[in-house]
Amino acid sequence: MKEGVACYRKTGDGRGMKQNGALSKLKSLIGISDARIDPAAAEEAFRSHYRSFRSLLTANNAALELMAGIEEVLRQGRPFGMSFVRGHSTALSVNVFKMVHSLQxxxxxxxxxxxxxFSRITAEIDEIIAREPPFPKGDFVLFLDRIGRDDTDLVGDKMSNLGEVSNRVGLNVPPGFVITAAATHRFMRASGLKDEINRLIKTLDIEDLEELYTTSAQIQKLISSAPVPPEIAGAIKEGYRELVKQTGPGVLVSMRSSAVGEDSQSVSFAGQYRTQLNVSEEFILDTYKEIVASKYQSQAIVYRHQRGFRHQDVIMSVGCLAMVDAVCSGVMFSRSPRQWQSPWMEINAAPGLGGPVVAGSARTDFYRVSRDDPNQVLLSETGDREPVLDLEQLRKLARAALRLEDHFGAPQDIEWSIDREGELVILQSRPLAPTAGGSAEPAPAACGETALLSGGLPVQGGAACGDVFVVRTNVDLLEFPKGAVLVVEQPLPEWATLMNRAAAVVSETGHAATHLAIVAREFGVPAVFGMAGAARTLGNGDRVTLDADRGCLYPGRNERVLKRLSQPVNLMANSPVYRLLEEVAERIIPLNLTDPGSPFFAPAHCRTLHDITRFCHEKAVTEMFLFGEKTGFDPKSAKQLSGDMPLRWWVIDLEDGLRPGFDPREKFVFIEDIVSEPMLAIWEGMTAKRWAGPPAVSLKGLGSILFRSTMDPRIDPAVRASMGAKNYFLISKNFCNLSMRLGYHFTLAEAYTGPMLTENYVSFQFRGGAADRSRRFIRVNLLKDILERYGFRVEVILDALTARIERKPKGYLLERLKVLGYLLIHTRQLDMVMGEQDMAWHYRRMIEKDLASIIKESARDN
Amino acid sequence: MKMKKKKTVLLVDDEHDFLDITAKRLTRRGYHVLTADNCLRATEELDREPVDVVVLDVMMPECDGVDFLKEIKESHPRIGVVLLTGHASIEAGLRSLESGASDYLLKPVSLEDLIEKIEILYRDLAEGE
Known part of the structure; x- marks a missing residue:
């Protein structure tokens, strides 16, 4: 440390800094403008200022990048979990805190x-993130004959719908009771497992299938081994005793999950949880725990993540229904799931119980029945065996489906059985999950000779290309590569775990009513079932293209088919996690502080973290800008740039932007004295092509300018704010902030181009113009197009444009600064000609050509 | 006259895999790396030789990272401390910065990002002297 220099030491990148020599000296310097300056102390104070400034810029950079990340996921709806919300909110808060601190x-x-x-806003964000869904309150056990829509919070949609089917629609359902969400909540709380499960889930990397399976098994084991509290065990026992009174001793029950919190119409949760049939009294408690634990089956964890549900948003209730002595069972849709306006309904049926039908492991009959009275059988596919259902049964089913659709007000997906007495029993009725992307009814298969396989049943339309991966066991599943085509023998529900990884699904057996089909439709994954021989004939690694509209599979990449590539589906929209991020983003992203000249440009008016970053940045630049002036410290005052140039420029050196040996007392500076790399790059862009002068303005264009000038006193060049009066470069070797006011335009360009990517960025703001609004819009959109082509992230609000790039190497950014330099000079006054289409095209082509040559030439230089 | 010397980084984390891999990679990039799998060992390392930057896991058994951060800033105010966490929390992040941490990073952090943080911190510390 040099002698005589005020002692200054910074801890960390600024935090923990107490009042120190340099700072107090600086304060006294600022107060006394005509005092004699101690140059060494001022120099040192300035340097510490510059360090704080640089930290502020780096934090600003990180904060803006994080905000862009949040906007992107909200826009695209690509799946994200709470770890994204928490991580981004935390990292943003940390960086904005750093900015506030640096500005202080x-x-x-x-x-x-x-x-x-800052404290107010971050506390609000914290509160939103920590918010828990309300605890379910009520009886531990409820009987089905007393359940309706109002009980959804306790028994879930599945069971409350079933209650309605019986009590309001008047169709048969099995007698039974529901172990409610209040019971499960009590059970989980008594088990003390919440923290442990939260820890396991929070650290889980959902992309790692092996970890997913291990964690899933671990959590399920924890829950299954926890004791059920006596008050709940007692209530369940009592419920079973009541059921015996209704049905007779020794009745076996089917136990079905009915999750509370799955309230969204477009979210099916099909086959995510366990169902157990033929449970005798002694196994009810264990089975109850297993079903509660099945909330953490791997496919359910993935499904919730993809659809934007937090684990605490979903709580299990379990229906215990007397087993139906079924002759046959199946699934029916009151409309075609692939065609919502279809005048027919679809029925799948198999002998015996219904489980194998939805699991996709049974061979089923398929019927199409008209919705009109009398319900006609339009199609009957029963293979080589006797039909499972006769006409009377089909009509009975169809009439029931219409009554259910009528009651619930939407097409229904219905599970049913017919018992020994010939009675129809409804086991479940839920809204039919719509097909993502709404594909039409399959065209008749005409696959052509090039097809490897044909004749499959389109389950979800679209087209996809990928490498085949055949999955037969859970071990295969662990190896499944992202983007592969999932090929299976049967469409089992557990394969849904791969729905966020598979490009398409091909199954040898199965139909549209299986749970896997429902999930594939929901996720918009092209899928073809019933494609005989697929698992046997296709080999792992074979590149194939699936035409899921026609049920054809082609070798290699088939561009003709892929032209119909389906758009990705926004699975997150309106989910709890998505809504939560939207709510958090309201405290982060909107920018209310836009005009530094306004009295509202003040801390009290900061309503978002973006406002705070904007305020900090603006004030920090001003502090640096005014330092020399305030302190009367000449070396840091503005110097006029000398030389032959059309505009007048001033330069303020922040640290090392001028060549070594330059006499800091000079009032003038030449471009040869500048060593600031970003400034030189902008300058190069500015001077690479001669400005052709203002474009020839038509009378109409000129009229609009004159009109605007007379209407808006702020754009009179004679009225000028002190800082906006001149064109400034604020520079150091790696930094440049350019503020420029050319006629009616106001422009800000700023860049840091050092060796460290986290510090690097280029930002650009542009607003104003003399022409009327529509011409200015056209010009600003021309700029947007050009800047986006060079990798800028551009936002346009009215006639104001902001553009930004972060985290790129120096060389890349310097090229972009040349682009900015060029545009600064050559697009001024272009707004005046933007009314004429031909002129706009002419200038666009000129700009594109010039830029191509500037970037190419300098690339050769490097 | 500045002497060119290796920058010394102390890594404190109870996850041995993370410790070993990060230490190996930082060493390959020219850092002098010390490691400790708990706070007691970390204190011993800090007493044994001068350290420029500490990279500290927030959550370790029997040791709260933020408390230990305060201890370090008290006994060695010139050392820059970067906190690492697997459980992002706004409250913990801000408490860390207020207690003198230079940064609060979320795991997993890429090696490149970590190195940049260390380099920026080191540069700022050196310039402040």
């Missing part, structure tokens, strides 16, 4: 009230 250092604590705004 820079300004000598002038903006203390920023802390209040």
């Amino acid at each position: 250092e820079l300004s000598g604590g002038r903006y203390a009230s920023l802390n209040d705004a």
